[in-house]
Amino acid sequence: MSSPLENARIGIVGATGAVGTLTLRLLSERGFKNVRAFASSRSAGKELPFGDGKLVVEEATPEALRAGDLDLCLFSVGTSRSEELVPHASAGGAICIDKSSAYRLVDGYPLVVPEVNGARALEALERDRIIANPNCCAIPLTTTLKPLHDAAGLKSVHVATYQSVSGAGAKRMEALRAESPAEHNLIMDWTWEGEDSDEESKLRQETQKILELPELPVAPTCVRVPVLVGHSEAIWIELEDDLSPEQAADVLRGAPSVRVLDLPEFPTPKDAAGGNEVLVGRIRCDPTVARGLSLYLSCDNLRKGAALNALQIAELVLAAEPAASRSR
Amino acid sequence: MSSPLENARIGIVGATGAVGTLTLRLLSERGFKNVRAFASSRSAGKELPFGDGKLVVEEATPEALRAGDLDLCLFSVGTSRSEELVPHASAGGAICIDKSSAYRLVDGYPLVVPEVNGARALEALERDRIIANPNCCAIPLTTTLKPLHDAAGLKSVHVATYQSVSGAGAKRMEALRAESPAEHNLIMDWTWEGEDSDEESKLRQETQKILELPELPVAPTCVRVPVLVGHSEAIWIELEDDLSPEQAADVLRGAPSVRVLDLPEFPTPKDAAGGNEVLVGRIRCDPTVARGLSLYLSCDNLRKGAALNALQIAELVLAAEPAASRSR
Numbered sequence: 001m002s003s004p005l006e007n008a009r010i011g012i013v014g015a016t017g018a019v020g021t022l023t024l025r026l027l028s029e030r031g032f033k034n035v036r037a038f039a040s041s042r043s044a045g046k047e048l049p050f051g052d053g054k055l056v057v058e059e060a061t062p063e064a065l066r067a068g069d070l071d072l073c074l075f076s077v078g079t080s081r082s083e084e085l086v087p088h089a090s091a092g093g094a095i096c097i098d099k100s101s102a103y104r105l106v107d108g109y110p111l112v113v114p115e116v117n118g119a120r121a122l123e124a125l126e127r128d129r130i131i132a133n134p135n136c137c138a139i140p141l142t143t144t145l146k147p148l149h150d151a152a153g154l155k156s157v158h159v160a161t162y163q164s165v166s167g168a169g170a171k172r173m174e175a176l177r178a179e180s181p182a183e184h185n186l187i188m189d190w191t192w193e194g195e196d197s198d199e200e201s202k203l204r205q206e207t208q209k210i211l212e213l214p215e216l217p218v219a220p221t222c223v224r225v226p227v228l229v230g231h232s233e234a235i236w237i238e239l240e241d242d243l244s245p246e247q248a249a250d251v252l253r254g255a256p257s258v259r260v261l262d263l264p265e266f267p268t269p270k271d272a273a274g275g276n277e278v279l280v281g282r283i284r285c286d287p288t289v290a291r292g293l294s295l296y297l298s299c300d301n302l303r304k305g306a307a308l309n310a311l312q313i314a315e316l317v318l319a320a321e322p323a324a325s326r327s328r
Numbered sequence: 329m330s331s332p333l334e335n336a337r338i339g340i341v342g343a344t345g346a347v348g349t350l351t352l353r354l355l356s357e358r359g360f361k362n363v364r365a366f367a368s369s370r371s372a373g374k375e376l377p378f379g380d381g382k383l384v385v386e387e388a389t390p391e392a393l394r395a396g397d398l399d400l401c402l403f404s405v406g407t408s409r410s411e412e413l414v415p416h417a418s419a420g421g422a423i424c425i426d427k428s429s430a431y432r433l434v435d436g437y438p439l440v441v442p443e444v445n446g447a448r449a450l451e452a453l454e455r456d457r458i459i460a461n462p463n464c465c466a467i468p469l470t471t472t473l474k475p476l477h478d479a480a481g482l483k484s485v486h487v488a489t490y491q492s493v494s495g496a497g498a499k500r501m502e503a504l505r506a507e508s509p510a511e512h513n514l515i516m517d518w519t520w521e522g523e524d525s526d527e528e529s530k531l532r533q534e535t536q537k538i539l540e541l542p543e544l545p546v547a548p549t550c551v552r553v554p555v556l557v558g559h560s561e562a563i564w565i566e567l568e569d570d571l572s573p574e575q576a577a578d579v580l581r582g583a584p585s586v587r588v589l590d591l592p593e594f595p596t597p598k599d600a601a602g603g604n605e606v607l608v609g610r611i612r613c614d615p616t617v618a619r620g621l622s623l624y625l626s627c628d629n630l631r632k633g634a635a636l637n638a639l640q641i642a643e644l645v646l647a648a649e650p651a652a653s654r655s656r
Contacts, residue, residue, distance in 0.1 A: 223560070268515060270513040285523075294549060
């Protein structure tokens with residue numbers, strides 16, 4: 001017997017990309033049965049594996065998304081495409097979970113990491129039903145920082161990222177596979193916004209919004225590394241109150257979606273890849289401030305950093321909204 | 329006509345390794361003519377290219393190094409081998425420049441980056457003539473921080489490293505070349521000393537010693553990345569006095585061995601590799617403190633991070649010591 005949640009009518013827009021493909025796999029694993037795949041006209045008609053069967057890709061047109069026969073839509077497309085299509089799905093009555101940066105920093109749209117601010121997702125149900133999924137570095141960072149903030153109050157954050165190429169899309173993964181080791185480099189393949197990259201601006205502003213600490217000073221440096229899957233972050237935080245590394249580790253051991261590693265174990269992208277947790281380790285005192293900690297994390301940027309987080313939001317809002325109210 | 333410096337009798341101990349091989353190349357490029365190569369018994373008798381000719385590798389025995397026919401010895405061997413051999417070369421009258429960590433943190437032995445504390449190298453000439461060459465991350469870090477400290481006073485340092493595999497030796501470079509991209513990982517391949525890796529302890533303590541700021545709080549996180557050559561560092565510093573990013577860039581433009589990059593240019597290991605400068609860019613305000621800066625650097629860890637720095641020390645002390653006094 002399937003639950004109402006499993007029967008929810010789900011649309012995946014951008015189903016053929018790296019995150020879209022993984023979203024389909026996660027939906028199947030989690031028992032969703034009523035799923036449709038949408039993509040550009042170029043991919044329409046293609047078949048995608050889904051569970052034991054297949055889905056035929058439909059063209060993602062405003063009309064199709066507006067038709068009113070979807071309970072929830074997950075968008076894994078670029079920002080301009082999201083801006084174009086999300087309003088139609090929303091007008092058609094679907095709850096929209098958008099993984100682009102189109103709505104993330106717009107006032108009134110919740111930006112949600114379920115473990116951190118899940119309740120904000122439900123507020124969208126009273127409005128135009130659009131929820132934004134955060135940046136792939138902001139998700140593991142806030143998942144880790146929220147319990148520490150609740151325990152001792154965050155005053156500031158320094159973060160250096162080590163971001164895998166899958167965050168830049170499937171084509172960049174192919175390019176890395178074709179590269180010789182002598183060609184491997186560390187780059188900053190983002191757009192410059194003043195002195196920051198747009199990735200650094202996102203990481204700062206999204207962290208402030210998700211944690212609801214709009215004045216929190218966040219100093220990020222974002223770097224792309226020649227790793228296929230898994231983002232890592234070296235983090236230093238200053239705290240209001242005393243919190244020893246041991247106490248911080250205990251707090252994080254009790255936190256959802258976090259796995260604490262003790263030396264000689266430490267987080268690596270390889271260990272994080274394919275898993276659903278944020279691996280956190282190297283929890284030490286930061287000697288530069290009176291009350292500070294140093295941490296290091298790794299997380300699968302396609303799963304918790306993208307597809308899985310969006311799906312967790314979907315399950316949260318679908319569970320909160322009675323199936324009856326969806327069958328309008 | 330060759331200068332007395334070029335006629336100095338130089339010995340390279342560990343001549344067959346990655347740094348030793350590069351040292352031979354740099355010595356030849358810089359006009360040194362009187363060079364001998366030493367290595368373990370396994371490599372003795374091998375021929376190594378040197379300029380237009382060849383050097384026959386001699387076994388690095390205590391007796392050979394003690395014979396008194398070398399003006400200066402460069403050691404590119406492991407710490408225990410340095411501890412064993414350096415005293416013999418020193419007793420034989422050679423100035424010893426040791427790239428291992430055997431002498432780096434021992435009181436009374438200068439730890440030298442010529443641009444930062446070159447004068448300290450000369451003090452060794454009055455003693456047992458042993459000079460330590462710093463860790464490959466401490467060299468570019470202090471080269472960059474010294475002029476900023478002189479301008480505005482350093483209060484604290486956060487640093488996340490992105491270290492290439494050549495820092496771990498030629499075998500690890502071969503291993504990376506044999507790896508598929510799916511195997512690439514970020515690791516911490518050092519020994520744990522309490523909560524820090526020994527690499528992090530070295531970076532902290534050597535930075536304090538070179539800058540002669542024994543109480544400077546330094547918070548390092550060291551990470552090995554799948555890049556062949558070139559170390560990078562994301563750095564945040566707190567300062568005593570006001571120093572804008574523009575002023576800091578001007579200070580660094582006037583600093584020796586530093587090249588400042590302005591956006592859209594930024595330092596990369598690939599651009600640093602094969603060059604002799606520390607590339608510094610991404611100079612921004614650090615929003616977490618009243619007077620703080622964020623920077624990012626890349627440096628060839630085999631050149632300025634090792635062989636070149638040692639050779640600069642060699643040239644400094646050879647120039648300071650009249651050739652006559654060497655011909656004892």
